[in-house]
Amino acid sequence: xxxxxxxxxxxxIGLLVGLWIGVxxxxxxxxxxxxxxxxxxxxxxxxxxxxxxxxxxxxKALREKLEEPEEQK
Numbered sequence: 001x002x003x004x005x006x007x008x009x010x011x012x013i014g015l016l017v018g019l020w021i022g023v024x025x026x027x028x029x030x031x032x033x034x035x036x037x038x039x040x041x042x043x044x045x046x047x048x049x050x051x052x053x054x055x056x057x058x059x060k061a062l063r064e065k066l067e068e069p070e071e072q073k
Contacts, residue, residue, distance in 0.1 A: 023035035027043055 021031050024031050
């Protein structure tokens, strides 16, 4: 019975530490930083910024492609 109690305690502690580290890795923070700090950008904000950048790059590439003369195609 004591071995089962130790196993469950170890699993719970491991789950909590793993969750802490996993959230920090997902947010791009140092591993042992507080994962719920408001100073860091939220993952959705980072994704939105990258999507905006990608959209601008695609628009630029399409405009350049459409402005090419027919002979160069």
